[in-house]
Amino acid sequence: xxxGVAELRQAAWYPVASSDDLPFRHVYHGQxxxxxxxxxxADDGYVNIWENRCLHRGVRLSIGINDGAxxxxxxxxxxxxxxxxxxxxxxxxxxxAPARRITNRTYPVKExxxxxxxxxxxxAPEMDVAEAGFALRPMPVNALPEMVLSALVARxxxxxxxxxxxxxxxxxxAPGRATxxxxxxxxxxxxxxxxxxxxxxxxxxxxxxxxxxxxxxxVEAEARAIELPDPIVPRYEPVSVELATMPDRVxxxxxxxxxxxxxxWQAALDVTGIELxxxxxxxxxxxxxxHIDLHLPNGLVRQYSITxxxxxxxxxxIAVKREAGSRxxxxxxxxxxxxxxxxxxxxxxxxxPLRRDAVRTTFIAGGIGLTPLLSMARALQRQGLAFDxxxxxxxxxxxxxxxxxxxxxxxxxRHFGLGPPETAEAIRQVLGAHSFARHVYICxxxxxxxxxxxxxxxxxxxxxxxHYEYFKxxxxxxxxxxxxxxLARSALSLTVPxxxxxxxxxxxxxIEAPSSCEQGACGTCLTRVLEGxxxxxxxxxxxxxxxxxxxxxxxxxxxxxxxxVLDI
Amino acid sequence: xxxxxxxxxxxxxxxxxxxxxxxxxxxETVSVDIYPGSxxxxxxxxxxxxxxxxxxxVDGGYIISDANPCLIHLAGKYDDTDRWHPIQDWMVYPLMxxxxxxxxxxxxxxxxxxxxxxxxWNADLPxxxxxxxxxxxxxxxxxxxxxxxxxxWLVAGEHPTIADIAVFPDVVLSExxxxxxxxxxxxxxxxxxxxxIPGFVVMSGVFPAAPERSTVPLDLRRS
Numbered sequence: 001x002x003x004g005v006a007e008l009r010q011a012a013w014y015p016v017a018s019s020d021d022l023p024f025r026h027v028y029h030g031q032x033x034x035x036x037x038x039x040x041x042a043d044d045g046y047v048n049i050w051e052n053r054c055l056h057r058g059v060r061l062s063i064g065i066n067d068g069a070x071x072x073x074x075x076x077x078x079x080x081x082x083x084x085x086x087x088x089x090x091x092x093x094x095x096x097a098p099a100r101r102i103t104n105r106t107y108p109v110k111e112x113x114x115x116x117x118x119x120x121x122x123x124a125p126e127m128d129v130a131e132a133g134f135a136l137r138p139m140p141v142n143a144l145p146e147m148v149l150s151a152l153v154a155r156x157x158x159x160x161x162x163x164x165x166x167x168x169x170x171x172x173x174a175p176g177r178a179t180x181x182x183x184x185x186x187x188x189x190x191x192x193x194x195x196x197x198x199x200x201x202x203x204x205x206x207x208x209x210x211x212x213x214x215x216x217x218x219v220e221a222e223a224r225a226i227e228l229p230d231p232i233v234p235r236y237e238p239v240s241v242e243l244a245t246m247p248d249r250v251x252x253x254x255x256x257x258x259x260x261x262x263x264x265w266q267a268a269l270d271v272t273g274i275e276l277x278x279x280x281x282x283x284x285x286x287x288x289x290x291h292i293d294l295h296l297p298n299g300l301v302r303q304y305s306i307t308x309x310x311x312x313x314x315x316x317x318i319a320v321k322r323e324a325g326s327r328x329x330x331x332x333x334x335x336x337x338x339x340x341x342x343x344x345x346x347x348x349x350x351x352x353p354l355r356r357d358a359v360r361t362t363f364i365a366g367g368i369g370l371t372p373l374l375s376m377a378r379a380l381q382r383q384g385l386a387f388d389x390x391x392x393x394x395x396x397x398x399x400x401x402x403x404x405x406x407x408x409x410x411x412x413x414r415h416f417g418l419g420p421p422e423t424a425e426a427i428r429q430v431l432g433a434h435s436f437a438r439h440v441y442i443c444x445x446x447x448x449x450x451x452x453x454x455x456x457x458x459x460x461x462x463x464x465x466x467h468y469e470y471f472k473x474x475x476x477x478x479x480x481x482x483x484x485x486x487l488a489r490s491a492l493s494l495t496v497p498x499x500x501x502x503x504x505x506x507x508x509x510x511i512e513a514p515s516s517c518e519q520g521a522c523g524t525c526l527t528r529v530l531e532g533x534x535x536x537x538x539x540x541x542x543x544x545x546x547x548x549x550x551x552x553x554x555x556x557x558x559x560x561x562x563x564x565v566l567d568i
Numbered sequence: 569x570x571x572x573x574x575x576x577x578x579x580x581x582x583x584x585x586x587x588x589x590x591x592x593x594x595x596e597t598v599s600v601d602i603y604p605g606s607x608x609x610x611x612x613x614x615x616x617x618x619x620x621x622x623x624x625x626v627d628g629g630y631i632i633s634d635a636n637p638c639l640i641h642l643a644g645k646y647d648d649t650d651r652w653h654p655i656q657d658w659m660v661y662p663l664m665x666x667x668x669x670x671x672x673x674x675x676x677x678x679x680x681x682x683x684x685x686x687x688x689w690n691a692d693l694p695x696x697x698x699x700x701x702x703x704x705x706x707x708x709x710x711x712x713x714x715x716x717x718x719x720x721w722l723v724a725g726e727h728p729t730i731a732d733i734a735v736f737p738d739v740v741l742s743e744x745x746x747x748x749x750x751x752x753x754x755x756x757x758x759x760x761x762x763x764x765i766p767g768f769v770v771m772s773g774v775f776p777a778a779p780e781r782s783t784v785p786l787d788l789r790r791s
Binding site: 020031205 | 712715716717750751753760776777778780781
């Protein structure tokens with residue numbers, strides 16, 4: 001009878017829910033041709049259709065929590081982003097940014113006719129139906145989908161077939177013409193989804209419902225008389241290794257994503273706000289604290305933090321401060337970048353991960369340093385976790401992204417025009433003595449960062465509770481040493497002469513190593529050290545990490561011993 | 569002093585725990601091990617409730633057995649607003665009694681299927697599941713048209729009633745008895761609404777709902 005499962009899978013778009021089935025903060029449990037679906041509407045209106053299982057332990061995501069921007073698995077709390085289904089947080093790894101590429105399976109989605117449509121195959125043809133419509137109450141029927149369609153057609157007049165499983169007709173006893181689509185839930189289960197041109201009154205809806213209920217009862221009686229086929233065995237295509245595991249290498253400097261400058265505006269004195277939109281679809285998943293490399297038309301590459309809240313993947317918003325001593329990056333943006341320009345950026349990279357297991361999180365932002373912290377605060381606000389945000393700036397006019405900060409409400413304190421002693425006093429007040437599971441995140445100009453870290457240390461804050469990100473490494477790099485580097489995995493022994501970095505020497509010898517800022521600030525080139533004494537010259541690692549001596553930044557750090565063994 | 573004779577896994581006991589929590593009534597529990605202990609068949613419990621069924625609520629020496637009478641007692645005594653048990657409203661009250669009857673039939677089908685699966689008790693699972701699906705179809709239809717008419721709960725009114733609390737447990741636990749709710753989207757949305765009632769508590773197999781969009785408190789956990 002009719003088309004086989006394989007043909008139906010390829011053939012078309014199928015309705016899987018009514019638009020009304022997807023109120024905000026709800027997860028709908030759907031199924032199409034045996035394949036279970038978790039369907040949810042984010043607060044931005046986007047409808048997500050995902051495979052109904054968490055990549056971690058296979059638990060149904062349809063029992064999960066839709067927080068408006070992310071879907072959280074009910075079992076171990078893995079979080080997946082609106083639109084991409086990229087994993088953004090794994091509670092068992094609170095201090096890591098591990099999940100960059102872990103991504104659940106998504107299906108193409110359309111919302112038309114008052115119905116939500118899915119396609120199991122990416123090559124389903126473009127859908128050609130009217131935009132408007134009102135969905136009748138869906139009528140599940142335990143019978144073969146083709147039987148259900150035949151029954152509709154047999155009881156209908158003025159039938160227009162809409163292959164593969166639809167027909168417009170006047171059903172006997174119904175108060176008018178309607179278009180009926182049969183959703184093939186499984187081999188012997190279907191849902192009749194009727195559509196009217198406009199919303200009728202409730203009595204009309206009830207009349208249609210009564211007719212469809214009678215039809216359902218008749219078809220189910222027929223189905224009970226025949227031998228039904230086995231349920232379709234759902235296809236769980238294994239997620240690719242790349243999408244299912246932690247990447248063992250951090251994302252490199254390749255400009256893999258093309259974006260357009262959708263909006264640029266004055267985000268403060270000397271600060272340009274820029275929204276980078278994808279050329280099509282949506283942007284890659286990012287985690288709070290993440291940055292991108294922006295490849296500028298003049299060939300320079302600069303790092304900027306993403307300020308977006310969770311699940312907001314229609315455009316990355318960054319803020320660029322015009323530096324007085326610009327080496328060409330911030331000046332190029334301020335002077336030459338225009339709306340409509342197309343640029344290339346790297347995938348988001350997160351070397352500044354946010355823990356979400358803190359009892360309270362404190363953010364200390366200096367000027368433009370609030371950009372990564374804004375993204376973090378938005379994530380905590382969405383999750384209803386406790387935080388306080390302290391923005392330091394020379395004046396209100398110097399404070400970047402003021403309106404965005406405003407949305408965080410009374411958790412934000414603004415500190416304007418303070419000199420170093422007053423700033424120190426304010427930070428001392430904000431931090432107080434360390435207490436259990438409190439964490440602080442600091443980003444701002446170097447001197448302020450040093451000050452805040454020093455105060456935290458004085459007040460008894462342990463290194464692991466103090467998180468920070470420098471814009472740049474202002475220390476003079478001492479490149480006078482020369483030493484030997486052994487690359488354990490590559491079985492190579494290299495000599496690093498004075499004046500050259502380990503990273504440069506490795507690259508000259510054909511070793512591919514990711515990097516970004518190349519001044520010891522961003523953390524991208526972090527490498528494990530197996531043997532040897534490290535001459536740390538970066539500002540990424542904290543004192544405890546430096547003392548442990550098992551990781552280093554190959555872009556600026558060197559060896560104190562004659563020989564270093566690296567895990568590369 | 570309010571004492572609940574309670575079995576943690578019982579759907580009927582859960583409805584009473586829910587109501588106690590929603591109304592903010594302080595109570596203590598005496599655990600009665602139905603499975604595997606069969607404590608409800610013991611002599612001491614027989615003096616409390618000769619039928620041997622749970623829950624039993626003892627409130628100031630007054631003994632009430634079974635879920636629906638317990639709900640009526642709690643709403644009558646502890647809800648000053650009468651919203652949970654609008655006994656004066658002759659348009660609503662008879663419908664509530666109808667839903668109590670519905671809850672009982674759901675317990676006798678979905679509930680028995682669930683304990684059959686969980687405890688290996690003798691049960692005609694296909695017949696019980698078919699009856700549960702028949703009831704859930706009715707419930708879904710009622711709730712779907714309710715949404716179209718601006719009614720969020722089982723009976724008319726802005727506020728939920730003890731009818732919602734009586735019906736909720738066997739619905740929310742139905743999948744443990746092999747009764748999927750996939751075909752009942754309006755039921756699933758109503759489950760979200762019940763789970764957002766202030767004071768709602770979970771039990772094993774019941775998960776909290778996401779906070780509603782409009783009422784996500786910005787200072788949820790700020791001390």
